[in-house]
Amino acid sequence: MFQIRVHGRGGQGVVTATEMLSVAAFEEGRHAQAFPSFGSERTGAPVVAFCRLDDKEIRLREPIMEPDALIIQDPTLLHQIDVFSGLKPDGYVLLNSAHSFEQIGLGDLVKQHGHSKMSTLPATELGLKHVGRPIPNVPLIAGFAALSGMFKLESVVKAINEKFSGKVAAGNIAAATEAYELVKQQMEDRANA
């Protein structure tokens, strides 16, 4: 079983992100379970949502306490809650930021987890550029597909088309594609460095 925890704030599409991740996994024939942390969601309040992936039926209903991957939709959460709580030693981290981990003072974390499983992505900027709204969720799940190699971009695109239509879908697909390429490039640059 592979477990992903997504942190963000109310209004950033955190719950939608996990739902779309589950749809992308389903498109690739896997079992997936997405669920929110069921708080009284308010705009701006910290929100957590979860996604489990497996090759067999998923029966477990507890929250994800030891994630294999973290997607952090808002870097300001780092000062507010322990988003890294329970993260597996070899876990993936994808952070929404236009800066590198070193630039925002998380250099030690990179040393622990290794560069190959960590990435930052200017997801808010990509949302603004392609969709006209500062919603980072879709770029981040596409970025996660590139970082982890667990999904194809086309599965993310299918999930986008299931959720949105028309111009919004097209914008999100453009944002997802650029995000995917950016993270893929990052990974290749690091591999070659």
Place this chain on the structure above:
Amino acid sequence: MLKQIEGSKAVAEAIALCRPEVICAYPISPQTHIVEALGEMVKSEKLTPCEFINVESEFAAMSVAIGSSAAGARSYTATASQGLLFMVEAVYNAAGLGLPIVMTVANRAIGAPINIWNDHSDSLSQRDSGWMQLFAETNQEAVDLHIQAFKLAEELSMPIMVCMDGFILTHAFERVDIPTQEQVDGYLPTFDPRQSLDPKEPISIGAMVGPEAFMEVKYLAHAKQMQALELIPQLAAEFKQQFGRESGGLVRTYRAEDAETMIVAMGSVLGTVKDTVDEMREQGHKIGVLGIISYRPFPLQEVRAALVNCKRFVVLEKSLAVGMGGIVATDVRMAVSGTGLKGFTAIAGLGGRNITKASLHKLFLEAEQEKLEPVTFVDLDWEVVNKQLEREKQNRHSGPIAENILYDKGMSTSAKFG
């Protein structure tokens, strides 16, 4: 067709496939997404002919369902928690009148303290109302139970609640096989009511009944639920034939062969219980699971048969009979009376408290060693409980309990007492 879909949406699709003619509902979390989706289907004429009635309260929702069902229309509603309590008078009436209404209960705790999260207090409070109650373990089962529920209710002319854990199931995206219209039509006949109001052939439904006949009418409600004990397994078998999968029935066991310790539970927590039991089986523990699907009628015989060969059992339940202990446990103990089996009650998950594999592991090991108290409160924070008890002992004006507990847990600055 296999879909990766939200539980609420899947249930809405299943309801639509059952061709309801009247849907009346008042939105309340965590049931809202179900009736929203149905409302959209009616408006877009994807579900037709069907009248969606926006009502002003849950009391009105059940009252409208009573009226439409009595007029011979297949009627559906959904509710939860305080909403269910608000319609209680009409809930009893629907059962007393023998109207085959199907209602989803997206199980949620009852206040005060106000709480929107899952436990089973709401529908269990209606256990004696005359409604049947089936509990879904997964969203697939929630879909399947609704289809079976219409058939069961209409066959017996009695209402039924299909209970699914609020948020944990209603808001979870998982894989669900949504049947085709042809499959559902092949399983569920059109509604042929035993009684219906028709201006051409006027009758009355709902007579006042005095002491001379009241007991007989009530006994017949009981007799119908006893018939349901026969019918539920039959409908599950027919369902399997038509849809190709096991769903429903009265009870279901898991790894129960040679089990010395049995865990009894209802609803979605069974998934976490099964995962825990798998791990313990790997370590050599003789432990198994009994899932109860039909809470009303309560399958005394089947529960007894499933437990009679074990040495001890734990009823893990998301409900509390204040001043008594377990609600489900009381029924389970009645089922095994005279066997001398050791039974423990574990209250867990009230108001949405997470039920983790780690906690269950510990609980089941203690059960195996028979170290449990008769009633255990899983993951209760004794420190804050004892602090409040001490506060009440020391100070007559100890203040509001909920506020004090939140204060002690560092989650609020609103309390200042003691």
